[in-house]
Amino acid sequence: MSRTSSSQAATTRQPSRQRSAIRSLLFALVGALLFGGAQAQNELNVVLTRGSLATQPLIVGGGFRPLSLVNQNNETTNFTVYRLNNDASLANFVAAKEASGAAAIEDMATTATALSGVSVSKHSSKTMMVDLERGTYVIAATPKSGGAVAYSTFEVIGGGETAAAPQVPNEVSLTDLAFKFPTEVDAGANLWKVSNTGTQPQVVDFYRLLPGRSVDDLIAYLGGNGARAPYDETANIAMVAAGETVYVPVSLKAGDWVALSSAPDMNSLGPTHVMEGMASEFRVY
Secondary structure, three states, X not given: OOHHHHHHHHHHHHHHHHHHHHHHHHHHHHHHHHHHHHHHOOOEEEEEEOOEEEOOOEEEOOXXXXXXXXXXXXXXXXXXXXXXXXXXXXXXXXXXXXXOOHHHHHHHHHXXXXXXXXXXXXXXXXXXXXXXXXXXXXXEEEEOOXXXXXXXXXXXXXXXXXXXXXXXXXXXXXXXXXXEOXXXXXXXXXXXXXXXXXXXXXXXXXXXXXXXXXXXXXXXXXXXXXXXXXXXXXXXXXXXXXXXXXXXXXEEXXXXXXXXXXXXXXXXXXXXXXXXXXXXXXXXX
């Protein structure tokens, strides 16, 4: 073969090799993107910006999954996670949540289950863990000032691994009118396991008592008696539905604390659980 023929053959082979290399690179990039997307779907990022709530629409696999709650608004906001029941839609949920009266409470219980939630300060974030199963979920972001509530939904489908529960130092068990609570807790931010083994939803509020003040002083003050608050620090765990377990971040300073439930008694729609004796004292070191 002449040099000219050899040169032409080499020139012909060169574009073919380039096309093959480009195809291989494209396949590798697509594979990386798909793998990265599948990984990202195992965790949920919830971002509140200017009153608008954004989440990714799909989670692959159930079990305990972290929910990163990011509040970019200019005020403290409560984030609450709900699981929709009976094929309810977001419109059904919003209508039930905004209604009032005893019938509305029953309608809300039929429409959705409030798993739990946390309060997130302005321009900050918290991560909680929720036991997710197949279904549709709603996240509601409610400003502390009582402004307009932002909503977003996501879907949990099968196919991934079922994530195991984390190991944590603090565990709380809630029944209808009692706590099973640790007597000593480490100061600082910690992830808490909170299980509601009763038949009613519960809300846990924490108060750090001032020196010389007691749990009786606190209950009396919350009931409208007493001019000066007997506490100087607070924290809370938003509603935990009956039969649910959640993992939520709680940050407490050293001191003598009281945990109480401010949820109303659903059987009578009367006094809150704390007024019926649901309170527990503990020390933070």
